[in-house]
Amino acid sequence: MDSIDRQILNQLTVNARTSLTDIARTVALSIPAVKRRIDRLERDGVIRGYTTIVEEPGTRKLHAIVELFCTARTERDDVIRVFEGRPEVLIAFSAAGDSDVVMLVQTDGTDHLESFLIDLRRNPHVAQTRSRVMLNTLMGRIPLGQS
Amino acid sequence: MDSIDRQILNQLTVNARTSLTDIARTVALSIPAVKRRIDRLERDGVIRGYTTIVEEPGTRKLHAIVELFCTARTERDDVIRVFEGRPEVLIAFSAAGDSDVVMLVQTDGTDHLESFLIDLRRNPHVAQTRSRVMLNTLMGRIPLGQS
C-alpha cells in the first residue's frame, strides 16, 4: 500500500468505471502495472467491490441524522436492540458528546420518519431523541435506495 | 424504468465494472441498446455514480460527522467540488439547520481526520467546520469497512 495504490483507489472511488488507461495516465505507470496492482488490491480484500449508486425515481428517500439519549442503566447490547431489525437505520454509532448514539436513517417521508421516532421513544432505554432532516444527497459512495 | 432497466441497475449495483457485453447478454439486448439505456439512466439521475468499496486492512477506521458552514455566495456545485475526489467522505447531504452540509467521513485516525479538516477549511467556500467523532459502530448495513 504505497502512494500509487492510494491514487488508484482514489480514482476508483470517484468513478469505479474509470479505465485502466486513464488510471495509468494519472499515476504515470504502464497499463499492466496498474492492472497487477488492482488485482492485488482485490485479492488482499482492500478493494471489496465496485458498486453503483442508484436513486430510484419513484421512491423519494428522506434521510435524517437521529441521535439517542439513553437512560442511565443502559448497556451496549440494550442500545443495539433498540434499532435491531429496523431497516431504516443505515448505520449507527456510539458517540461522545451530549447524545449517546448517532445514526443515519433512511425513510420514505416525514410520516414514516415520525412513526419511526415514536417507535424508538417507546423503548425504555431511550430517554430522548433528536433529529435533523437532510435536504439533498450531494454525494454518496454508499449504495442507497435499494429497499 | 421498465424491468430491463431494473436488471441493468441490479447488475451494475453488484459490480459497477460489469462490461456492456455481459449486461447485454443477461438482458438479451444488443450492446448499443444497453449503452443507450445506461446513458439515459445517468442523464435522468437514476444512476448517480459508480464507486469502489475500499477496506484498508489493519487500519482502525475513525468515523466522524463533519458539518460545513458555507460562505454566502456558495452554489450547489461549489459545495460538491469541496469534497470531490475525497475518499474520506462516505456520504454528504445538504441540510436545513445551522450548518449547510452534513457528511459522514471515514478516516484512518485523528491525524488523518485533522489534516482532512484543515484541507476542507482551505476552500474559500468553507467558512467553518464542526466535527463529532464517533466511538464505535453499533450497527451498519452499508459496506464501510471494519470499525
Next chain:
DNA sequence: AATGAAAGATTCACGTG
C-alpha cells in the same frame, strides 16, 4: 515493470420495424 500483439469492449453512423 514495460512492450506489443491478440482478444475483447466500446463507440458511432446508419438502416429497420
Next chain:
DNA sequence: CACGTGAATCTTTCATT
C-alpha cells in the same frame, strides 16, 4: 423512438523481455 448491425477505435489481457 427504441433496436440492431457492422466498422473503427479504444481497452484489456497475456506472453515475453
